[in-house]
Amino acid sequence: MIETSRRVARLPTYAVAAIAERKRQLIAQGVDVIDLGAGDADISPPEIAVEALHRAAQQRDASRYAFQLGSVEFREAVARYMQRRFNVQVDPMTEVLPLIGSKDGLAHLPFAVLDPGDVCVVPEPGYPAYLGGAILAGADVEIVPLRPEADFLVELEEIPPERLARAKLVFLNYPNNPTAAIAPHAYLERTIAACRRHGIVLAFDNAYAELTFDGYRAPSILEFSGARDVALEFHSLSKSFGMTGWRLGWAVGNQRLIEGLSKVKSYVDTGPFLAVQQAGAAVIDRSEELLEPVREGFRVRRDSLVTALHEVGISCAPPPATMYLWVPVPEGITSGELASALLEREGLVILAGSVFGGGGEGFVRLSFIVEPERLREAAVRMSRVLDGFTATGRRA
Numbered sequence: 001m002i003e004t005s006r007r008v009a010r011l012p013t014y015a016v017a018a019i020a021e022r023k024r025q026l027i028a029q030g031v032d033v034i035d036l037g038a039g040d041a042d043i044s045p046p047e048i049a050v051e052a053l054h055r056a057a058q059q060r061d062a063s064r065y066a067f068q069l070g071s072v073e074f075r076e077a078v079a080r081y082m083q084r085r086f087n088v089q090v091d092p093m094t095e096v097l098p099l100i101g102s103k104d105g106l107a108h109l110p111f112a113v114l115d116p117g118d119v120c121v122v123p124e125p126g127y128p129a130y131l132g133g134a135i136l137a138g139a140d141v142e143i144v145p146l147r148p149e150a151d152f153l154v155e156l157e158e159i160p161p162e163r164l165a166r167a168k169l170v171f172l173n174y175p176n177n178p179t180a181a182i183a184p185h186a187y188l189e190r191t192i193a194a195c196r197r198h199g200i201v202l203a204f205d206n207a208y209a210e211l212t213f214d215g216y217r218a219p220s221i222l223e224f225s226g227a228r229d230v231a232l233e234f235h236s237l238s239k240s241f242g243m244t245g246w247r248l249g250w251a252v253g254n255q256r257l258i259e260g261l262s263k264v265k266s267y268v269d270t271g272p273f274l275a276v277q278q279a280g281a282a283v284i285d286r287s288e289e290l291l292e293p294v295r296e297g298f299r300v301r302r303d304s305l306v307t308a309l310h311e312v313g314i315s316c317a318p319p320p321a322t323m324y325l326w327v328p329v330p331e332g333i334t335s336g337e338l339a340s341a342l343l344e345r346e347g348l349v350i351l352a353g354s355v356f357g358g359g360g361e362g363f364v365r366l367s368f369i370v371e372p373e374r375l376r377e378a379a380v381r382m383s384r385v386l387d388g389f390t391a392t393g394r395r396a
């Protein structure tokens with residue numbers, strides 16, 4: 001009998017992928033599905049990206065292997081962006097690495113920094129690639145629950161000392177998926193200091209750096225003194241430019257970590273399509289003007305969903321960043337029960353907090369990724385399902 005590895009057996013099912021199949025079946029049955037599940041908005045990529053891709057795809061060299069070097073034009077555009085946006089100067093050739101989406105770098109980083117048995121600190125709820133990468137690398141995972149009463153922050157010094165001593169890598173993500181929490185500067189400073197003190201690599205996932213509202217500006221970890229000694233930061237074109245399927249992001253930061261990640265990746269992939277990297281360079285160079293309408297569009301959607309939920313008796317504060325509302329589930333039902341009732345009874349896809357790990361129980365995540373009218377309809381469907389739980393005697 002053929003068996004897969006113990007590491008694969010330890011991996012939880014990747015929930016978002018499983019939901020896609022159920023959604024397909026419901027649509028085939030004629031159900032009017034509203035999908036507020038994955039962080040994949042219905043916005044179009046910038047026209048300049050499509051045009052640049054079209055042009056680049058016609059160049060014969062663009063069809064060759066990219067290798068980890070990738071497009072120098074892309075690396076340089078990233079360095080210019082880091083300077084303009086964060087006032088952080090980086091060497092495009094040694095401190096930047098093109099990625100096949102930031103997930104590529106996040107999931108492969110553990111192979112570059114962990115040996116079997118090393119402790120990897122993983123926040124829960126959190127983006128599942130952290131846990132997956134750590135498990136596949138044979139790490140001993142230290143789950144840290146993100147709690148509302150602690151502002152969804154991971155405090156390294158609260159990890160038991162014998163575990164902290166063995167920790168080699170921590171994943172942090174602010175603005176945060178799924179909680180939409182942001183990190184105060186003082187928090188980032190003390191976390192960098194703790195990583196330096198304990199020799200821990202800080203993987204800072206900044207995929208939502210540009211999806212911020214109401215004047216909030218998300219920092220780069222590299223703005224803080226000492227970060228470059230321990231940190232690698234991850235950026236993505238997916239969320240802010242409607243380019244999830246293009247698969248383009250980058251890692252930036254500590255040179256040895258860039259080298260290590262690049263070495264790992266050189267054995268598993270040959271870099272993002274060069275034409276996509278060239279299109280990415282065009283987008284990044286004009287990020288400020290392109291992002292303004294995107295942010296405004298998400299702000300309108302955020303406010304529409306918050307207001308619509310409020311009108312049906314579900315209250316939550318408008319988040320300062322991301323495309324997510326992290327909504328508490330009424331007592332007496334689990335997040336999985338609520339998500340599955342919404343899907344099966346109302347054709348509404350949301351994510352149970354538990355798909356982000358046990359620490360996500362008690363909440364559901366709603367992505368404000370469709371037009372306001374559909375978001376209002378989603379709120380009505382949600383209230384019908386919650387009323388149903390109350391009517392059947394489950395406390396709501």
Ligand SMILES: Cc1ncc(COP(=O)(O)O)c(C=O)c1O
Nearest residue numbers: 101102103127177207236238249
């Ligand atoms: C927190 C976070 N990081 C990284 C990613 C990966 O994005 P991509 O691989 O498309 O760049 C996502 C996608 O949902 C995310 O939510």
